[in-house]
Amino acid sequence: MIRISIQYLAQVKRAAGCAVESVEMPIGCTLRDTLRALAGRHDSVFRTMVLDEASEPRRSLLYFVGDSPAEPGQVLGDGDAITVLAPMAGG
Numbered sequence: 001m002i003r004i005s006i007q008y009l010a011q012v013k014r015a016a017g018c019a020v021e022s023v024e025m026p027i028g029c030t031l032r033d034t035l036r037a038l039a040g041r042h043d044s045v046f047r048t049m050v051l052d053e054a055s056e057p058r059r060s061l062l063y064f065v066g067d068s069p070a071e072p073g074q075v076l077g078d079g080d081a082i083t084v085l086a087p088m089a090g091g
Contacts, residue, residue, distance in 0.1 A: 001025065003079065004022065009086070023038060030073050030075055031073070032057055036055060061084060065082055
């Protein structure tokens with residue numbers, strides 16, 4: 001098992017009800033696997049915000065592993081830090 005930390009920003013933080021959490025996942029898991037596991041830990045508002053109808057990570061959100069942009073299929077390692085951000089538009 002590996003331990004991954006997740007930081008939520010903007011609306012995703014409100015939906016999660018926390019700014020940071022950690023989760024244990026199997027070795028070889030992907031960002032997609034981790035987001036699906038997290039969706040199972042939170043209420044339907046969070047799940048709907050993070051996953052689409054096919055249980056795929058929403059393309060409208062931004063995902064980072066460390067400081068680098070990440071794709072859903074990226075394999076994660078022990079100690080990785082994920083950031084999930086809902087871009088905000090302003091005017």
